[in-house]
Amino acid sequence: MTKIKIGQVGLGRLGQVHASNIVNHVKNAELYAVASVVDAELAYAKDQLGVQHCYKSYNEMIGNDELDAVVIVSPSGFHAVQITQALEKGLHVFSEKPIGLELEHIKQVVTEIDKHPDKVFQLGFMRRFDESYLYAKEAVDNGDLGKITAMRCYGIDPSAGLDSFIQFAKNSASGGIFLDMSIHDIDLVRWFTGSEFKSVYSLGNNIAAPELSDCEELETGACLSELEDGTIAYFLAGRNAQHGYHVETEIIGTEGMIRIGNAPEKNLVTLYDKNGVVRPTSGHFPERFKFAFVNELNTFVNSIQNKEQSTITGVDGLKSTEVAIAMQESFESKQIIKL
Amino acid sequence: MTKIKIGQVGLGRLGQVHASNIVNHVKNAELYAVASVVDAELAYAKDQLGVQHCYKSYNEMIGNDELDAVVIVSPSGFHAVQITQALEKGLHVFSEKPIGLELEHIKQVVTEIDKHPDKVFQLGFMRRFDESYLYAKEAVDNGDLGKITAMRCYGIDPSAGLDSFIQFAKNSASGGIFLDMSIHDIDLVRWFTGSEFKSVYSLGNNIAAPELSDCEELETGACLSELEDGTIAYFLAGRNAQHGYHVETEIIGTEGMIRIGNAPEKNLVTLYDKNGVVRPTSGHFPERFKFAFVNELNTFVNSIQNKEQSTITGVDGLKSTEVAIAMQESFESKQIIKL
Amino acid sequence: MTKIKIGQVGLGRLGQVHASNIVNHVKNAELYAVASVVDAELAYAKDQLGVQHCYKSYNEMIGNDELDAVVIVSPSGFHAVQITQALEKGLHVFSEKPIGLELEHIKQVVTEIDKHPDKVFQLGFMRRFDESYLYAKEAVDNGDLGKITAMRCYGIDPSAGLDSFIQFAKNSASGGIFLDMSIHDIDLVRWFTGSEFKSVYSLGNNIAAPELSDCEELETGACLSELEDGTIAYFLAGRNAQHGYHVETEIIGTEGMIRIGNAPEKNLVTLYDKNGVVRPTSGHFPERFKFAFVNELNTFVNSIQNKEQSTITGVDGLKSTEVAIAMQESFESKQIIKL
Amino acid sequence: MTKIKIGQVGLGRLGQVHASNIVNHVKNAELYAVASVVDAELAYAKDQLGVQHCYKSYNEMIGNDELDAVVIVSPSGFHAVQITQALEKGLHVFSEKPIGLELEHIKQVVTEIDKHPDKVFQLGFMRRFDESYLYAKEAVDNGDLGKITAMRCYGIDPSAGLDSFIQFAKNSASGGIFLDMSIHDIDLVRWFTGSEFKSVYSLGNNIAAPELSDCEELETGACLSELEDGTIAYFLAGRNAQHGYHVETEIIGTEGMIRIGNAPEKNLVTLYDKNGVVRPTSGHFPERFKFAFVNELNTFVNSIQNKEQSTITGVDGLKSTEVAIAMQESFESKQIIKL
Structure with missing residues (x-):
């Protein structure tokens, strides 16, 4: 070949x-x-x-x-x-x-x-190719969790990158924290539930980085949303996780609950030292999603070779962006936004 | 004495x-x-x-x-x-x-x-007397987490009690899930932050227990709120935790994050069996807060003997109830409620 | 009464x-x-x-x-x-x-x-009254683990007490690390297996506290033993756990494995900070076995009131001591000791 | 190239x-x-x-x-x-x-x-290329744990493979559990400590698989050994882990302790269901050491291209085998074997 x-x-x-x-x-x-x-x-x-x-x-x-x-x-x-x-x-x-x-x-x-x-058109929602997310998706699709009732999605960048983001924000527009960061989480909620967003309501603050207010950016953004199937989804995006790169997704179902990345363990090491019992954590996205990045490109190339379409379409990009924009608009207008 | x-x-x-x-x-x-x-x-x-x-x-x-x-x-x-x-x-x-x-x-x-x-007047907010909450409160008061930016409070009753709640709800009014359950969480947020609530926005569903809709009760309720100091607080209350009694509180600060009851471990046992690596969990509130219930009454008695006032006042009860009522009102009116 | x-x-x-x-x-x-x-x-x-x-x-x-x-x-x-x-x-x-x-x-x-x-005569093997040990004992007695094949017992005192032990050892005899510390573990192995010890073989070192060699004491002692029913039991006793008071017991059975105190979590708090994801730990035996100490005395008093005999007899003390003495003798003679 | x-x-x-x-x-x-x-x-x-x-x-x-x-x-x-x-x-x-x-x-x-x-000659001790082991090795080499005082090495194959091993053992010789399984652990102890073995003492039983006794094989083997630098090393090899493939290595040092694979978590998923809080586990060695197998061959190929020698030499194979044979001999003779 x-x-x-x-x-x-x-x-x-x-x-x-x-x-x-x-x-x-x-x-x-x-x-x-x-x-x-x-x-x-x-x-x-x-x-x-x-x-x-x-x-x-x-x-x-x-x-x-x-x-x-x-x-x-x-x-x-x-x-x-x-x-x-x-x-x-x-x-x-x-x-x-x-x-x-x-x-x-x-x-x-x-x-x-x-x-x-x-x-083949494929959008870079790499989390769908992460082995933990794939494991959870299979469990959900198998019905292990019953029907989904609520989700929670955290995406918090490491504190190590906060200063450089502040510098970036002084000169550039990120599109806002929801478009910049929550879009991955929005895609995951659509992927896990198979449902679309009905309404969003957002809050935000810059307690951890007051300088960002001048740039009209947020250090922490939060959003409570409802899907068409009734699922409740909560989002938290931040730029100041002291312990590293914290991407966490929770799926609550009628038969059980799954958390992916409850603690973003770096590996299988546990350290017992004067701090207590410590799990070292992933420091940044290239580390956390190392294999997901490989898997998504292998999938892209295989789709080309097998003349199959990708499962992450342009519509996925459009829908996620629409929701992220609504989240930002909700924060700015202090209103509930219907989609 | x-x-x-x-x-x-x-x-x-x-x-x-x-x-x-x-x-x-x-x-x-x-x-x-x-x-x-x-x-x-x-x-x-x-x-x-x-x-x-x-x-x-x-x-x-x-x-x-x-x-x-x-x-x-x-x-x-x-x-x-x-x-x-x-x-x-x-x-x-x-x-x-x-x-x-x-x-x-x-x-x-x-x-x-x-x-x-x-x-002495003391209200039964026993969580304030739980050793894990006391440990976290001390860490927060020491400034170990810096300034608080966001909180998350889960209170999910065990599935084992869902049927009996449904029976109860057919004949009685619980006051709604926020007044019935989230009030403890509201008190914790006030206790940890020292700030008051500014606005609340609630959602709810009965995917796990459709019968409850007829009783105007909720199996799952969620609320996104803002405090006067800018802290964002998210609440999830539920009646269907398959793994037991899930009370969890998260405090995100500028210098770190704490979770109390991330997993409601029953004890120090870890089981390695065909299910994987398993931590047994607390089954109900008398088990989870066993020692908190003792501590709160010892504190009450000691306050009487030492002629000191309680630190949990009538105002704490009033404020928490006001917030819980606003949460319920938000759910019913589908509006953001200002306090 | x-x-x-x-x-x-x-x-x-x-x-x-x-x-x-x-x-x-x-x-x-x-x-x-x-x-x-x-x-x-x-x-x-x-x-x-x-x-x-x-x-x-x-x-x-x-x-x-x-x-x-x-x-x-x-x-x-x-x-x-x-x-x-x-x-x-x-x-x-x-x-x-x-x-x-x-x-x-x-x-x-x-x-x-x-x-x-x-x-009523009751010996102070308080671990038998700890809720985690009781939970594990019930699981073992229920057959949840099948037949026991191997056990592992760690008893490591906190580093915080090492200096004071060194001072103590200069003037006093502890009886040796096995008699001083492993005796609790020996009792647990007898309790869980219902079997007696057949042979022991011990090693020890003072890498962490060379001064102890002059006092004929050990900072770390280890012993591999066999029970009459074929169970293999490994013991590690130490005086230098940086993370606190580490008492851990592992029971491997044909149907599963249990660890009690795999990490000696102090409470239900998890801290996410610059060290990683941290569980604070118990600092010393009064903290770790706080409730076990209460339970054992309540049991003693109840036995008196109910005119029942204790389940921890003089023979338990005798047998455990015999094994501990054999462990010490094995270390000194560098021989396998049969019991 | x-x-x-x-x-x-x-x-x-x-x-x-x-x-x-x-x-x-x-x-x-x-x-x-x-x-x-x-x-x-x-x-x-x-x-x-x-x-x-x-x-x-x-x-x-x-x-x-x-x-x-x-x-x-x-x-x-x-x-x-x-x-x-x-x-x-x-x-x-x-x-x-x-x-x-x-x-x-x-x-x-x-x-x-x-x-x-x-x-280039390279022996297949793939664990040295696993990211968790590499992380631990770096910590040890950095002195994060101080001087090593004791190690513990578990290698327990999944129960799922026990029957097929019994069939194999009826017709073939594995060389004994220590040569078959513990050799990887022996290599790790030599790698982490930089020291050689001085003595070994082994036990074994077939409580979980009595049929193996007829084949002169062991389901569970254990060995307590001493290294030339005084480090105590304990080994447990088994063929019946109900939860999957359990390879665990513990390094106790004067300044802290590390466990690699304390729980062999399959991924970052945590499941909260009727069993409790569950971490799914690795099922077999190809899964657990997936990336180590890739890394070791990349290293081999890079060594060839860069005209460098491998760091895993024939002598590593010789020494590990000598120790494994001594462990087996100790079990058979019921004697301490000096090396």
């Missing part, structure tokens, strides 16, 4: 995770080309990963007829256009979330995706 | 816990008298606990001049009157929550309490 | 635990008298606990005809004589372990106990 | 793990050839993994001049000869443990390895 030739755009932190995974862990693919406006990133791809076709322009890269697929890890503002261009060139597309910054753009992209049913 | 002579009204499930504790674990007190309209309960007090003065009427009991104090564990509807009568008789009062069913009554009782500053 | 009048000898650390429990938590008993050669200890009993009969001499104390029972918490060297004298005076006896320092003395005491079948 | 061409002999359970890893996860290597006497295994390699050179004879396979290295996963009795032949052909060698069944043969192989210092 010939290897899928991938061109990747964007080689920042997450971009390097993907690029390195393609080179080292996605057997059926080849990192054929990369594009970046940052010289150091191109040098990294060439020197560290041995990528032979390095472009300063995305358009030039997708002009290379050898390519089968693109992996889009550029800044969010470019996603919509780059997805569209790639599809028009006849390329399969893996894109990081979000599909776009404006709902209107996302809808146009979804229309574009629909026009290319023979091209 | 002479023992405090206690008269207790009500000998239901919780009443028996208190009565037995007074007899067996509160060294400085004596269960001098009991009152109950149920003959079997009086027989229990006489035969099992050796109580010598057993009354069918509360009024008769508090007419006994030997009494120093009353412990009120009667149905909620009687609390307001019984507290007032006891204070007027010059008795110290320990009362189970709530102080009353109507805010107006509670306010009158608080006024009455204020008129008797030399009488 | 009249209260059992107890006279206690010895008011050191453990003595104060017992005395305080009798006063505060053993409803059916009264701490009628105490004896100690230390004036400060008598002052403590009188002032803090309100004991009215305080003696400088044990003999004088047991001469008081009002006494029903004695609680012996004196230095180990006095136990054998004091037990014998109390039994001869017609008193019920609760004694801390060991019954005596020499096997010959213990055997004489056992003979003496046998001569007074109407007197 | 050209890929390392690997020829693998043996495609049983572990063989398939290695072969699949080479194909899918070892980017710098190619599974160029396989050898097996079992037709179905060759068919698997050809059809599932796309291996092009499939041999019924090891000698024929290593006659293929294209090969760079061999991976030996054949039955233990063939290892010594196959390692020697491969080295003589100028091939790098990765071999599963043990190097050989007889100490004499192992010593000859070690001599042979020494003669080929330019060839």
Whole structure:
């Protein structure tokens, strides 16, 4: 079977995770080309990963007829256009979330995706590929928990990154904490329940980082929502977990409850020392979702080879974004927002 | 030091816990008298606990001049009157929550309490006397967690009691899940933060017990609230925890996070069997708060002997009830309620 | 029912635990008298606990005809004589372990106990009264674990006490780490298996406290033993647990495994901070076995009142001591010792 | 960089793990050839993994001049000869443990390895490549635990495999439980302490599988040993863990204690159901050491490419085997064995 030739755009932190995974862990693919406006990133791809076709322009890269697929890890503002261009060139597309910054753009992209049913489009909701989430999904689908009554989703970034976020926020817009962080959780709730959101009500504060108020950003955001099937879902997003990277999902069902990442244990080590009995924890997303990132790209490549569509569609991106935007709007208006 | 002579009204499930504790674990007190309209309960007090003065009427009991104090564990509807009568008789009062069913009554009782500053009044918020909560409170007061940014409070009754609650609900009003269950959590949030509630927004469902909808009761209730100091507090109350009695409180601070009862471990046993690695769990509130119930009554008795006032006041009962009522009102009106 | 009048000898650390429990938590008993050669200890009993009969001499104390029972918490060297004298005076006896320092003395005491079948004799193996051990015992007796194949017993004192033990060891003999510490574990193995020891083989080192070698003491002792029913039992005793007081018992059976105290959690608090996910731990034996100490004395008093014999007999003390002495002998001779 | 061409002999359970890893996860290597006497295994390699050179004879396979290295996963009795032949052909060698069944043969192989210092020889002690073990090793090497005083090593196979082991044992010799299972633990103790074994004393029983006694095999084996530096090491090997595959290593140091695999959690899921609070567990070694198996082969291939020697040498295999044989001899002779 010939290897899928991938061109990747964007080689920042997450971009390097993907690029390195393609080179080292996605057997059926080849990192054929990369594009970046940052010289150091191109040098990294060439020197560290041995990528032979390095472009300063995305358009030039997708002009290379050898390519089968693109992996889009550029800044969010470019996603919509780059997805569209790639599809028009006849390329399969893996894109990081979000599909776009404006709902209107996302809808146009979804229309574009629909026009290319023979091209695989997969959105980077990597948590769906994490072994713990897959285990929980299977339990839920088996009916082990009965019917779902309530969910709780925490996504709290490590304190170690708070200062750099504050610097970022002074000059850039993240889209707000719900769009920036809760979108993964929104997708999980839709995935686990198979239901859509009916209403959201959000709160937020900056007790841990008062500077963020000046940037119209939040350190902590919270949202209580209801789904169409009656499930209650609570979201907490934060930027200041002292113990590391805390992503936790709870599913309460009529027959039992599951927590994924109740404690984000780094490994199977337990330390008994003067602090007590300690489980070391995951420090950041590349560590916590190390294998999920590999699995999602293997799945993308396998879908291409097996001519199957992805299970994470453009609509998933659209719906999650709609909910995240409503959450932000609720916080700003102090109103319950109906969807 | 002479023992405090206690008269207790009500000998239901919780009443028996208190009565037995007074007899067996509160060294400085004596269960001098009991009152109950149920003959079997009086027989229990006489035969099992050796109580010598057993009354069918509360009024008769508090007419006994030997009494120093009353412990009120009667149905909620009687609390307001019984507290007032006891204070007027010059008795110290320990009362189970709530102080009353109507805010107006509670306010009158608080006024009455204020008129008797030399009488100890203590409300039965036993969680404040649990060793895990005390440990967490000390950590918070020491500043170990920095400033509090968010809290989460779960109170989920065991599935084992769901059927009997459904039967109860067909004939009686619990006051709603927030008044019935979340009131303990509301008190904890006020205790940990030292702040008052600003707004509440509630949801609820009966996916696990559809019959409850006919009784205007909830199996699951949830509420997202904001405190005056900006703290975000989330509440989940339920009646269907398959693993037992799940009371959990989370305090997120700028310097760390604490969870009390993340798993309600029954003891220090871990079982490794075909189910996996299993921690057995507490089955019900008398087990989970066994020592808290003892501690609260010892504290009440010690306060009397040391002529100190209780730290859990009538105002605590009033404020918690106001919030719980607002939570219920929010659920019913589907509106955000300001306090 | 009249209260059992107890006279206690010895008011050191453990003595104060017992005395305080009798006063505060053993409803059916009264701490009628105490004896100690230390004036400060008598002052403590009188002032803090309100004991009215305080003696400088044990003999004088047991001469008081009002006494029903004695609680012996004196230095180990006095136990054998004091037990014998109390039994001869017609008193019920609760004694801390060991019954005596020499096997010959213990055997004489056992003979003496046998001569007074109407007197309750109970040895201070408090772990049998701990709720976690009781839970495990019930599981084992129910057959939940099938047949026992192996056990593991850890008893590690907190580092906080190491220096004071080193000072103690310079002037006094503890009897060796196995007699001093493992004797509780030996009793547990006999209790859980219902079988007797066949052979022991011990090792030891002082890597953590080289000074102890000069005192012929061990910081760490280990023993591999076989029981008559084929069960393998491993023991580790130590004096240097940085995380607190680590008593752990593992029971491996053909159908499952139980660990009691896998982590000696102090309470239900979990702390998420810069160290990771932390469970605070018990700091010392009075904390870890707080309720077991109460339960054992309540059981002693109830046995007296109900005219039942104790389930922890003199023979249990004799057998455990024989095994502990063999463990020490094995370490010294570097030989396997048969029992 | 050209890929390392690997020829693998043996495609049983572990063989398939290695072969699949080479194909899918070892980017710098190619599974160029396989050898097996079992037709179905060759068919698997050809059809599932796309291996092009499939041999019924090891000698024929290593006659293929294209090969760079061999991976030996054949039955233990063939290892010594196959390692020697491969080295003589100028091939790098990765071999599963043990190097050989007889100490004499192992010593000859070690001599042979020494003669080929330019060839990488790596023994399959995969646990050294597990992320939890690596984390613990770094902590130990950093001095986080101070000096090591005692270790404990458990290796308990899942009950699910007990019947098939009994069938195996009726016809074949495993070499005994210590050589079969504890050898990994022995290697870990040598790795963590940097010290060699001084004495061993073993026990064993077949309470869980009496049939094994007829085969001169053990279901449970235990050994207490002393190292030259004074460290005490306890080993438990078993074949009947109801909860799955239990490999646990404990390192007690003067400054703290580490447990690796205290509970062999399968993932980050916690289940709260009628059994209590449950962590699902790893079911077997391919699951538990999934990534360690990948890491060890990547390390082997990288060593070849970087012209570095392996850190797991023939001497490691020799020493571990010597200790395992002594453990078995101790069990059979009921004597302490000095090394």
